[in-house]
Amino acid sequence: MTEDENVFxxxxxxxxxxxxxxxxxxxxxxxxxxxxxxxxxxxxxEDICPHANACLSGGRFxxxxxxxxxxxxxFELSTGKSMTNLSTKPLICFDIKEESxxxxxxxxxxxxxxxSPGGAPPGFGxxx
Ligand code: FES
Numbered sequence: 001m002t003e004d005e006n007v008f009x010x011x012x013x014x015x016x017x018x019x020x021x022x023x024x025x026x027x028x029x030x031x032x033x034x035x036x037x038x039x040x041x042x043x044x045x046e047d048i049c050p051h052a053n054a055c056l057s058g059g060r061f062x063x064x065x066x067x068x069x070x071x072x073x074x075f076e077l078s079t080g081k082s083m084t085n086l087s088t089k090p091l092i093c094f095d096i097k098e099e100s101x102x103x104x105x106x107x108x109x110x111x112x113x114x115x116s117p118g119g120a121p122p123g124f125g126x127x128x
Contacts, residue, residue: 008097008104017042017103024057027107032094033057034103035077037064043077044096044105050082050089066091 009027011034017023022035024047031047033056041064049056049068059069065083067074073086080091095106 006106008095008106011096011103011105014098014101014103022057022061025105027105028109030107030110031055032105032107034096034105035061035066037061042096042098042103044094044107045075045077045080046092046094048092049073049087050091051087056091 011025017034017036019036019040020038022033025032033045033047035043047055047057051071051073054070056068060067064077065074066077071086074083075091080093082090097104
């Protein structure tokens with residue numbers, strides 16, 4: 001991880017995401033779903049449901065939980081933890097903060113997995 005990857009980037013103005021609303025942003029090549037609770041707390045997660053890798057946005061969120069619009073898997077937004085048996089994988093969460101009327105976010109670039117045809121599958125390298 002480089003030093004640049006640890007820097008919060010400007011996202012939008014605070015009033016762009018009203019309480020009870022959500023918005024999707026493209027940050028570092030990733031789709032990020034940002035939700036603001038009725039109480040004003042901000043949450044940021046990757047806009048991908050781990051159940052079937054479908055778009056998560058457009059679902060329902062309430063009391064810090066988000067329900068996927070496709071099959072109804074529910075996730076805790078602060079941790080990404082899956083609350084149903086539909087997905088054993090959690091959501092990917094990002095750090096988000098709000099200062100002086102501005103929202104900033106920390107989204108690392110998605111690492112590309114390099115596949116070498118004919119090579120050994122991951123985890124089956126030469127003995128160490
Ligand atoms: S794709 Fe989200 S619950 Fe199935």
